[in-house]
Amino acid sequence: MPLPYxxxxxxxxxxxxxxxxxxxxxxxxxxxxxxxxxxxxxxDNPSASLYKISEVYDSIAFSGAGKYxxxxxxxxxxxxxxxxxxxxxxREDVTARSLANAYSQTLGTIFSQELKPLEVEILVAQVGExxxxxxxxxxxxxxxxIDERGYAAIGGRSEAIQVFLxxxxxxxxxxxxxxxxxxxLAALESVTNQKLPFEGLEIAVLDRSRGGRKxxxxxxxxxxxxLA
Amino acid sequence: MGMFPDTxxxxxxxxxxxxxxxxxxxxxxxxxxxxxxxxxxxREPQLSPLPQGTTVLAIKCRGGAVIAGxxxxxxxxxxxxxRIEKVFKMDEHSAIAIAxxxxxxxxxAKLFQTELEHYEKLEGTQLSCEGKANKLGQMIKANLxxxxxxxxxxxxxxxxxxxxxxxxxxxxxxxGARYEESDYHAIGSGGxxxxxxxxxxxxxxxxxxxALKLALLALxxxxxDDIGTGGPDMxxxxxxxxxxxxxxxxxxxxxxxxxxxxVALIASRQKGD
Numbered sequence: 499m500p501l502p503y504x505x506x507x508x509x510x511x512x513x514x515x516x517x518x519x520x521x522x523x524x525x526x527x528x529x530x531x532x533x534x535x536x537x538x539x540x541x542d543n544p545s546a547s548l549y550k551i552s553e554v555y556d557s558i559a560f561s562g563a564g565k566y567x568x569x570x571x572x573x574x575x576x577x578x579x580x581x582x583x584x585x586x587x588x589r590e591d592v593t594a595r596s597l598a599n600a601y602s603q604t605l606g607t608i609f610s611q612e613l614k615p616l617e618v619e620i621l622v623a624q625v626g627e628x629x630x631x632x633x634x635x636x637x638x639x640x641x642x643x644i645d646e647r648g649y650a651a652i653g654g655r656s657e658a659i660q661v662f663l664x665x666x667x668x669x670x671x672x673x674x675x676x677x678x679x680x681x682x683l684a685a686l687e688s689v690t691n692q693k694l695p696f697e698g699l700e701i702a703v704l705d706r707s708r709g710g711r712k713x714x715x716x717x718x719x720x721x722x723x724x725l726a
Numbered sequence: 727m728g729m730f731p732d733t734x735x736x737x738x739x740x741x742x743x744x745x746x747x748x749x750x751x752x753x754x755x756x757x758x759x760x761x762x763x764x765x766x767x768x769r770e771p772q773l774s775p776l777p778q779g780t781t782v783l784a785i786k787c788r789g790g791a792v793i794a795g796x797x798x799x800x801x802x803x804x805x806x807x808x809r810i811e812k813v814f815k816m817d818e819h820s821a822i823a824i825a826x827x828x829x830x831x832x833x834x835a836k837l838f839q840t841e842l843e844h845y846e847k848l849e850g851t852q853l854s855c856e857g858k859a860n861k862l863g864q865m866i867k868a869n870l871x872x873x874x875x876x877x878x879x880x881x882x883x884x885x886x887x888x889x890x891x892x893x894x895x896x897x898x899x900x901x902g903a904r905y906e907e908s909d910y911h912a913i914g915s916g917g918x919x920x921x922x923x924x925x926x927x928x929x930x931x932x933x934x935x936x937a938l939k940l941a942l943l944a945l946x947x948x949x950x951d952d953i954g955t956g957g958p959d960m961x962x963x964x965x966x967x968x969x970x971x972x973x974x975x976x977x978x979x980x981x982x983x984x985x986x987x988x989v990a991l992i993a994s995r996q997k998g999d
Contacts, residue, residue, distance in 0.1 A: 553847050577847045581738055585840050586749065 514615045518639035521617025522564045527653035528621060529685060530561065530646075531667070532632050533678035535707050536625040540682040541700040542653075542690065551702045553713035555580040555592045557625045559704050563653035564618035564639075572601065572620060594624030598635035598643055606641025615639050619652040625704035625712050632704075655689035662688050675703070676724050683725075696721050738844035739837065739865060751833040751869070751879075779954030781916030782812050782823035783944055784884045784895045785924065786909055787937035791893030793884045794941040794968035795823045796916070796949060798956030808956065809964050817842045818975045820858055820885035825914035826878040830869065834879050838862055855887035859896045859904055867902025880913055886971050893971050916948030916955035923947045934970055938979060941968055942987050958988040 526542040528550060539561055541550040550569075551561040554576050562569025579600055584592045601620050609615045620637040634646040644650075649667050651659040662685045667673075673681065679701070687694055696718035704712045716724065735741060742749050782795035795812035798805060806828075813823045814835040822838065824831040841861060846852050853861065862883050869879050883896040883904075895907040910928055912920035923944040932940065945966045949957030958965045965988060968979040 547850075549850060552850070574848055577844065578738075578741060581840055581844045581847075582741075582746065585738075585742075585836065 511610075514609060515640060518609075518615040518617050522619055522639065523654045525563045525565075525654045527651055527655050527659055527686060527689060528561045528563050529649065529651050529659060529663075529682045530621050530623050530634055531649040531663075531678045531682055532634075532672060533675050533703075534672050535675065535703075535705055536712065537623045537632050537634070537704045538675060538678045538682065539621075539623065539702050539704075540679065540686065542686050542694060542698070543700040544698045546697070549700060551700050551715075552577075553711065554597065554622075555584060556589055556710060557627065557704060557712045558592065558594050558597060559623050559702065559713055561621045561623075561652070562618055563621075563656075565616070568616045569618040569620065572604070572616075572618065575604070576601065576622075594622050594633045594635060598622045598637060601637045602641045602643040604641075605637060605639060609640040619656070621650055621652050623650075623704060625706050627706060651685070658689045659685045679721065679724055736845050736848045737861075738841045739861075739868075741844075742837075751830045751837065751872070780812060780825040780914035781912060781920050781945055781948040781952065781955040782825055782882060782914055783912035783917070783920050783924070783941060784823065784882050784907075784910060785928065785932070785937045785941050786893050786895060787932045787934050789893075790886055790934070790970060790972035791884045791895060792934065792937045792941050792968060792970055793821050793823050793882070794938075794945060794966055796945055796956045796966050797959075797964055798954065799828050800954050803953075805956075808959060808962065811967060813967050813969055814839065815969065815976050815978075816858070817846070817852065819852070819888065819971070820855070820883065821969050821971055821976055822862070822881040822883050824879060824881045825917070826880050827876070830872060830877050830879045831881075834865060834869070834881070838865060841865075854889070855885040855894055858885055859883050859894075859906075862896075863898060863902040863904040865902075866898050866900070870901060873900050882911055882913055884971050886973060888973075891973070912944065912948070914948075914955065916945075916952030919948040919951045919955075920944040934972075938968060938970070938983075939987060942966065942984060943991065946988070946991060958985075958992075960988075960992075 528541040530537055530539045539551045539559060541561060543550050551559060552573050554560045560573050560576055562573060576597055579597060580592045605616060616639055618639060622635045624633040626632045634650045636644045636646055636650050636652060648669050649663050666681060701716040701721050703714055705714055779800040784791055784793045793813055797809050799807035799810040813821060815821050816839050822835060824835060842853060842858060878900060880898055885894055887894050895911055896904045897907055897911050898904050910924045924940060927940050946957055949955040965981055965984045970977045970979060
């Protein structure tokens, strides 16, 4: 049996990271943004049936960018994790932090042990209740996890979007749903350099004012009304 | 929790069965029927397919259905609980009412509720009314070994079928077979008494108000003749509970509305009309 060529660990990790980044860069972007009543999520997604944003639990939502088959598997695993925890303990014990940790562990393990890393970026959002703040977690392909405030972006042009939002999202003055949607739209349009029709967007909210399950999708019609 | 287990299914029940069987209400082995060590005679398992205690019922009405149940839990000749809840909302379009052993009943209600929500989130769409009724049947079938240990769980399922635009009522037997009822049904130890009342007064296309009134009357009559069924408790202010399953979703009937109905009913009985 021929001996495998020696590749240094540094080189190997660098190659994997480059590979994953290339895969993610091909995908479109997703923004999550806090507004007065909760968290708004907007994805540049021309498909009306293949979702990038999804409900996970009462106050938790998931979105994935990159390779569809990979983040779809992660989405399903997250829902199983949440439903199992809620069934075992109580509905209020299901938290975005624990879910984000599970994603971080999974992505980190796959990145270091598997030949091919996952070409995905994950966003986990939780709307805060009873005076608690909202939570936004961004998890990268290598399992690194970032706790965001105000807004978060994932996908191909996420860095450009973050630069765009940094100057325009005022932390001290939380935007209304209409303002947050307008700002998210402007950010997405700034990186695609074209006007995005509502039919090509996937929009959902985690609305604190709803009882029980807070997740709700906004139809293009509703989105138009929100902006009007 | 390390790596996520990778299963392809969309059923939370199957997921638990494969990965966490300890959490299932129904994972106990089939009971031994042989006598051990030659002491005594071999005891056959006692099969009691009828739940002890409880009356729960459902009635179809214009634009949906009413589902209702009494509040009493019994232990032999003792009352174990006066305000137990037997009618459960499962999702925006369906509810179940359960008769049987309290523990496994509550567990099955919780499991079925998680099952429906799990499917909806994974698939991005709700199960059909018929699909939910069938799934519940499979869960009751899985409970069969427990029935031989005396732990019966028997529900009535009521769902709003959005395709047909009507409320639908399903009853089950202990093997999990489901049977659709066209008008109304009641189960539990007082089920027969409640059915007798409903047979006399039921008409097609009742208004929701009339259907609710009939449901409460049937529960009242069942409580009069059955020790396992609790009637309205005016002293403590405990009343049967009811839900309306309509096109816009499920509505809990407020306690005050139920109380008013019973005050009127008792007043008319006292007058003797």
